[in-house]
Amino acid sequence: MKLPIRVSEESREPIYHQIETQVKSLIVGGQLPPGTPLPSIRVLSNDLQCSVITTRRAYQNLESNGFIKTVQGKGTFVKEVETIKMEETKQKVVIDAFVKAIEQAEQVGCSSEDIRRIFKEVMENKRNGG
Structure with a gap:
């Protein structure tokens, strides 16, 4: 699944934060319902042409804030959000x-x-x- 997000090198906002904000928006806006599989960190970083470290940081923040969950061996999924x-x-x-x-x-x-x-x-x- 390719996420409809874009990052800008020119933005003063760090790329990991741009990714995080746009994924949150897709989740709270209903475009990514609970249980939706997300692209792997490597696939997303390749799609956005940014580093794996940057994408990993965005995913870690999303996970620690309760928006996504990673299931070992299965992938990363949208979580049910209160x-x-x-x-x-x-x-x-x-x-x-x-x-x-x-x-x-x-x-x-x-x-x-x-x-x-x-x-x-x-x-x-x-x-x-x-």
């Missing part, structure tokens, strides 16, 4: 995305009012199927 943890994770993912977007907007010189206006336009476009 509803409260799912909701907390969804909120954190969205907040982190907003923080990054706001930081980028400020870097290019947008004011708070510009950011609000752009956000409203984007939301309106999404509602209208754009």
